Amino acid sequence: xxxxxxxxxxxxxxxxxxxxxxxxxxxxxxxxxxxxxxxxxxxxxxxxxxxxxxxxxxxxxxxxxxxxxxxxxxxxxxxxxxxxxxxxxxxxxxxxxxxxxxxxxxxxxxxxxxxxxxxxxxxxxxxxxxxxxxxxxxxxxxxxxxxxxxxxxxxxxxxxxxxxxxxxxxxxxxxxxxxxxxxxxxxxxxxxxxxxxxxxxxxxxxxxxxxxxxxxxxxxxxxxxxxxxxxxxxxxxxxxxxxxxxxxxxxxxxxxxxxxxxxxxxxxxxxxxxxxxxxxxxxxxxxxxxxxxxxxxxxxxxxxxxxxxxxxxxxxxxxxxxxxxxxxxxxxxxxxxxxxxxxxxxxxxxxxxxxxxxxxxxxxxxxxxxxxxxxxxxxxxxxxxxxxxxxxxxxxxxxxxxxxxxxxxxxxxxxxxxxxxxxxxxxxxxxxxxxxxxxxxxxxxxxxxxxxxxxxxxxxxxxxxxxxxxxxxxxxxxxxxxxxxxxxxxxxxxxxxxxxxxxxxxxxxxxxxxxxxxxxxxxxxxxxxxxxxxxxxxxxxxxxxxxxxxxxxxxxxxxxxxxxxxxxxxxxxxxxxxxxxxxxxxxxxxxxxxxxxxxxxxxxxxxxxxxxxxxxxxxxxxxxxxxxxxxxxxxxxxxxxxxxxxxxxxxxxxxxxxxxxxxxxxxxxxxxxxxxxxxxxxxxxxxxxxxxxxxxxxxxxxxxxxxxxxxxxxxxxxxxxxxxxxxxxxxxxxxxxxxxxxxxxxxxxxxxx
Ligand SMILES: O=c1ccn([C@@H]2O[C@H](COP(=O)(O)OP(=O)(O)O[C@H]3O[C@H](CO)[C@@H](O)[C@H](O)[C@H]3O)[C@@H](O)[C@H]2O)c(=O)[nH]1
Ligand SMILES: [Mn+2]
Numbered sequence: 001x002x003x004x005x006x007x008x009x010x011x012x013x014x015x016x017x018x019x020x021x022x023x024x025x026x027x028x029x030x031x032x033x034x035x036x037x038x039x040x041x042x043x044x045x046x047x048x049x050x051x052x053x054x055x056x057x058x059x060x061x062x063x064x065x066x067x068x069x070x071x072x073x074x075x076x077x078x079x080x081x082x083x084x085x086x087x088x089x090x091x092x093x094x095x096x097x098x099x100x101x102x103x104x105x106x107x108x109x110x111x112x113x114x115x116x117x118x119x120x121x122x123x124x125x126x127x128x129x130x131x132x133x134x135x136x137x138x139x140x141x142x143x144x145x146x147x148x149x150x151x152x153x154x155x156x157x158x159x160x161x162x163x164x165x166x167x168x169x170x171x172x173x174x175x176x177x178x179x180x181x182x183x184x185x186x187x188x189x190x191x192x193x194x195x196x197x198x199x200x201x202x203x204x205x206x207x208x209x210x211x212x213x214x215x216x217x218x219x220x221x222x223x224x225x226x227x228x229x230x231x232x233x234x235x236x237x238x239x240x241x242x243x244x245x246x247x248x249x250x251x252x253x254x255x256x257x258x259x260x261x262x263x264x265x266x267x268x269x270x271x272x273x274x275x276x277x278x279x280x281x282x283x284x285x286x287x288x289x290x291x292x293x294x295x296x297x298x299x300x301x302x303x304x305x306x307x308x309x310x311x312x313x314x315x316x317x318x319x320x321x322x323x324x325x326x327x328x329x330x331x332x333x334x335x336x337x338x339x340x341x342x343x344x345x346x347x348x349x350x351x352x353x354x355x356x357x358x359x360x361x362x363x364x365x366x367x368x369x370x371x372x373x374x375x376x377x378x379x380x381x382x383x384x385x386x387x388x389x390x391x392x393x394x395x396x397x398x399x400x401x402x403x404x405x406x407x408x409x410x411x412x413x414x415x416x417x418x419x420x421x422x423x424x425x426x427x428x429x430x431x432x433x434x435x436x437x438x439x440x441x442x443x444x445x446x447x448x449x450x451x452x453x454x455x456x457x458x459x460x461x462x463x464x465x466x467x468x469x470x471x472x473x474x475x476x477x478x479x480x481x482x483x484x485x486x487x488x489x490x491x492x493x494x495x496x497x498x499x500x501x502x503x504x505x506x507x508x509x510x511x512x513x514x515x516x517x518x519x520x521x522x523x524x525x526x527x528x529x530x531x532x533x534x535x536x537x538x539x540x541x542x543x544x545x546x547x548x549x550x551x552x553x554x555x556x557x558x559x560x561x562x563x564x565x566x567x568x569x570x571x572x573x574x575x576x577x578x579x580x581x582x583x584x585x586x587x588x589x590x591x592x593x594x595x596x597x598x599x600x601x602x603x604x605x606x607x608x609x610x611x612x613x614x615x616x617x618x619x620x621x622x623x624x625x626x627x628x629x630x631x632x633x634x635x636x637x638x639x640x641x642x643x644x645x646x647x648x649x650x651x652x653x654x655x656x657x658x659x660x661x662x663x664x665x666x667x668x669x670x671x672x673x674x675x676x677x678x679x680x681x682x683x684x685x686x687x688x689x690x691x692x693x694x695x696x697x698x699x700x701x702x703x704x705x706x707x708x709x710x711x712x713x714x715x716x717x718x719x720x721x722x723x724x725x726x727x728x729x730x731x732x733x734x735x736x737x738x739x740x741x742x743x744x745x746x747x748x749x750x751x752x753x
Contacts, residue, residue, distance in 0.1 A: 009084055009319025010477070015075040015356055024587055025069055031580040032062035038573045050565040054554060057547040064544045067537035070530055072353050076360035078477050082311035085318070090126035090253045094317075095292035095421075096310055096372070098130060098257070099282045101275055102300040103137035107640045110146040111211050112301050112489075115170040117147065119304035120296075121154050121257050122161040122169040125311065128248055130257035131290040131427075135278040139238045139263050141221045141230040144245075146211045148226075151246045151259050153207045158256050160200050161307070164193065167483065170303035171204040173335070240265040240438040242285065247427040258290065258427055262438065270440035274636035275368075276454035276461035281438050283378060283453055284404075287412040288434035291421050295378065299369040301641045302332065302488035309485040313372040316477045322374075322383045326363070326474035327466070330370035330485035331355060336492060336642045340600040342663030343497045344608025345490035348595050354538060355478050362531035363476030365538065366466025370486040375416050377469055379403075380452045387417060404446045408433040457514055459634050460507025464516055467535060471516075473526030489642045493725075494666040494673075494715075496640040497608075498616040502672065505542035505620025506634055510627070512539035542621055545613035549679070552610075555705035556686040559698050560744055561751035566701030574701060610712035615676040665715035666725040673732050674739065677720075680713045681740030689744075 039055045085093070098120045102113045113134070120132050136143045153171075161169045168174045213219035223231035229241045241263040248255045264281040266272050273280075279297060286292070294317065296310070306312070313328040334346050358364050374383075380402075381387045388395045399410050399417075408430070415421045424430045436442065443449065449456030455464035470476065479485060491497045511517070518539065522532035554565050567573035585606070592602035626632045667673050683706045690703055710717070719728040 008081065009315040010078060010080045010325075012076055012078055012324075012359070012477075014360065015077055017072075017075065021587075024583060028580060028583050028587070029062070029065060029069065031576055031583065032058070032065055034576045035573075035580065036062060038567070038576065042567075042573070047565070050554060050558065050563060053550060054565045057551040057554075060544060060547040064537065064540070067533050067540075068353065071361070071534040071537055072357040073530075074360035075356035077356055078316065078359065078479060080312050080315040080319070080479060080481065082308055082315045085311045085315055086308070090129070093126060093129055093314065094294055095129040095131075095290065096125070096294045096296055097286040097290055097292040097375075098132045099279065099286070099295060099297040100132065100134045100300055101137070101278050101282075101297070102134065102143060103275070103278070104638050105138055105140045105142050105215060107638045108300050109641060109643050110140075110142055110215055111172070111208060112641050112643060113143065114146050114150040114207075114211060115172045116298060116300055116303045117259070118150055118154055118157060119168075119170040120298070121259065122158045122166075122307065123304055123310055124162065124307040126253035127158070127255045127257045128251035128253055129292075130310075131260065131286065131292065132257050133260045133262055133282050133286050135282050136261065136263045137235075137266075137272075137274075137278050139230065139233050139235055139241070139266070141223060141227045142211075142214045144227065144230075144241075144243060144261050145214050145221050147245050147259065147261055149207055149210050151256070153203055154246075154256050154259075156200060156203055159254070160196060162254070164196075165307075167307065168305055169307055170305075171200075172208070173303065173305075173487075175201050175204060236266050237268055238263070238266055240435060242431050242435060242438065244428050244431050260285070260289065260427075260431065264438040265440040267440045272440065273449060273456045274459070274461075276449065276456055276465075279461070280443070280448050280453040283375070284406070284409050284437035284442075285431075285434040287375070287416075288406070288408045288437060289424060289427055289430040291375075291412045291415060291424070293375050293416065293419075293421065295373045295375055297369060297371055297373070298486065299488065302369045302486045304485070305333070305335075305487040306481055306483050306485045308481070312479050312481050312485060316479060317372070317374070320477065323473070324475045325477050326374060326377050326469045326472075327366060328372040328477045328479050329364045329367055330479050330481075332367060332370060333484040333487050334490045335487040336489045338492060338663040340598055340604055340663070342604050342665070343491065343494070344605040344612075345492075345497060348592065348597065348605075352591075352595065354534075355480075358531065358534050359478050361534060362470050362474075362528045364478040365535075366462050366469070366476070368460070368462030369488070377472070377474070378453060379413060379416060380447075380468075381417055382472070383474070385417075385419070402447045402452055404437065404442050404448070406434075406436045406442070409437045455516065457516070458507045458510035459503050459636050460511060463508065463535075463539070464511045464514075467511065467516060467518060467521060467527070470531055470535075471521040471525040471527045473528075491639055492642045492663075493640065495668045495670055498612070498670065498672050499637050500639045501612045501616035502620040502623065503637060505545070505617045506623045506627075508539045509542055509621065509624040510634070512536070513624075513628075542617050545609070545617040546621055548610070549613045549618070552705060552709045553679075553682070555702045555709070556682045557747050558702045559686040559690050559706060560747040562693075562697045563751065564697050564699050564702060566699060566705070569700040574699075577701065607712040607714065610709065611676060611715065614679040615672040618675050619672050661726065664722075664726055665719060667719050667722075667728045667732070668725070669729055669732065673728060674735050676713070676716055677728055677732055677736035678739040678743070680710065680716045681736055682743050683709045683713070685740055685744050 035058050039058060043051050100113065100116055102108050117132060117134060134147060157171060166174060214221060221227055229239065243261040245259040245261055246256060247258050262282060262285050316325045316328045331351055355364055376383065396410060399413055403410060403413055454461050455468055458464040491500055518527060518532040518535035521527040522529055558564050566577060589602045623634055627634045686706050690698065
């Protein structure tokens with residue numbers, strides 16, 4: 001497929017690392033090791049358990065830091081030159097199937113999904129090479145209705161975008177920005193632009209209103225006719241519903257891409273594997289219907305921000321050796337940024353280190369959204385067509401064993417295997433044929449979720465799936481065009497943030513401690529050693545957070561029991577600890593400043609990490625353990641999506657932060673807040689006790705450590721006095737006070753006993 005090109009389409013370029021940074025890294029590492037040495041040398045029987053626990057934590061900090069160092073040792077980035085592809089004939093460009101997943105009309109407002117879909121359908125790529133599939137795990141007629149209406153609008157919107165070269169093709173965003181009108185000087189001259197722009201805005205407003213009415217229920221969707229299949233269904237028990245909303249019958253490049261609604265069958269007795277399951281169904285349905293060799297998957301809130309993204313991705317796929325480009329990941333850039341990142345959701349540091357760091361090894365992680373895949377690799381085939389060689393006769397039988405019994409789907413798989421794809425004639429007929437592959441028991445006795453498709457067994461299916469692909473010895477590419485390829489939302493409330501972090505903690509540990517663990521994969525398969533270390537670093541990050549929490553609990557424990565675990569202020573060893581603390585924090589601060597963030601944003605990230613470790617991570621880790629021993633199952637709790645196109649709400653103040661409560665931490669009845677509040681109370685109790693009573697053993701270190709924790713938990717301190725959602729519910733405060741008292745009591749008993 002890849003024509004030989006004279007000029008490069010894509011290049012991997014190493015990033016120079018500042019020598020001073022390297023020196024600081026090594027200094028921190030040395031300090032961390034010195035702390036361990038101090039711990040071993042100063043051990044005596046009197047210290048007992050506190051010393052051992054402190055050693056374990058410090059050992060972990062050193063290990064975690066070393067893993068991050070090996071990850072960031074040879075950073076790199078990719079540069080793409082799509083101009084060459086843009087000149088190519090449409091016929092030469094490969095087809096791409098576009099997947100959007102949505103799961104809950106309440107948490108994920110249909111207008112958000114619709115904007116994502118519209119932005120995808122309007123990308124600058126020959127329309128007959130694209131098909132957009134929307135998976136609805138919520139089985140909601142509102143989504144179908146919204147998509148049908150969205151398509152009507154798309155017939156105007158797509159040509160408009162292409163004619164005026166609109167940059168942001170998610171209408172809510174285009175019409176909300178001051179610079180959307182007029183977009184460029186050229187268009188100012190064109191007399192038709194004005195009226196067309198106005199019409200488009202009116203049409204979008206009508207669409208938005210219709211969807212809003214349907215969502216609020218003021219417009220009732222009757223379950224008959226087109227919607228008959230939705231009668232008597234509920235989210236977890238319903239038949240499969242596939243609707244071809246639009247087929248680009250003439251296959252015209254200037255038209256609107258196919259649009260298909262997919263709701264897989266669900267039954268309470270059949271595991272559905274959440275998003276991973278939905279992705280696998282989309283893979284099969286699209287296989288039968290359009291069978292494009294490339295797939296793009298986005299979450300419902302990640303709209304296209306750069307209309308050339310498909311060209312960008314294809315530049316890597318066609319410009320690099322196939323083994324060098326298994327998938328192309330675009331970063332998740334957040335647009336609903338609150339001033340100074342109060343919830344630490346932008347995770348700049350993490351993305352920078354993981355993105356560039358891993359790009360310099362075997363390639364970035366698959367992050368679940370904004371990612372282009374090769375269908376062949378999703379099917380677990382090798383890129384050199386070595387599969388099934390010489391086994392022509394058994395081929396179909398073998399394929400059925402792995403891929404399930406749908407003849408139509410197996411035929412499509414065979415085409416992918418042989419790189420010989422013949423386009424389907426009639427999408428509507430193909431849709432009926434794909435129905436079998438959306439049955440909830442379809443995957444029974446197959447290797448879906450293990451060797452084929454999106455991986456099961458971790459609630460962060462993305463990391464697991466990406467790791468399987470890296471395990472084949474293949475590399476991935478990160479693509480960071482300007483403007484960014486996709487923009488999306490991050491949670492903007494306390495509860496939503498914690499739910500997301502909790503899921504990640506569980507999912508990462510599930511991926512770490514499974515037979516797909518990076519350590520196993522590097523021993524048994526072709527995962528590169530340093531890539532394996534990088535994965536280990538990411539996947540064990542919830543453990544690091546746990547140890548961080550234990551470490552600060554130790555401080556409280558020591559104050560309460562008049563003991564110590566840190567060197568005294570006059571001991572020289574204290575200097576090592578202080579130096580490590582300062583170096584690590586200052587290094588992080590400099591990094592934030594270099595990335596263009598404020599000191600405040602850095603501090604917000606520091607405290608979010610601390611808050612998360614004592615709340616979401618603890619629950620995430622327990623959820624992982626409970627699943628491990630079979631007490632309870634892990635559930636994918638969908639993140640609440642922010643809808644900041646609504647200019648009347650408080651988010652209109654995003655950037656300037658004038659509204660006084662923007663970014664203020666919010667609370668609800670979630671037990672995660674009991675953990676956090678208890679943690680805060682324990683430290684407050686410790687600090688209060690330190691003012692009274694005999695404290696000859698406790699040193700300055702323990703005291704400062706506790707003060708630092710309370711400072712990090714300042715949003716909770718404010719929450720104690722806040723009202724409404726800004727206040728910690730009194731039931732939570734009471735329970736937490738009880739737990740904290742109990743803890744203090746236990747500490748005292750332990751120290752006496
Ligand atoms: O049963 C489910 C649950 C979720 N989803 C979809 O999965 C996507 C991601 O869910 P979201 O709640 O937005 O999770 P995030 O925490 O924001 O997602 C991050 O983490 C996930 C893994 O935990 C990845 O799958 C995502 O791509 C990544 O953006 C959304 O489009 C959902 O509609 C489903 O289709 N079915
Ligand atoms: Mn999301």
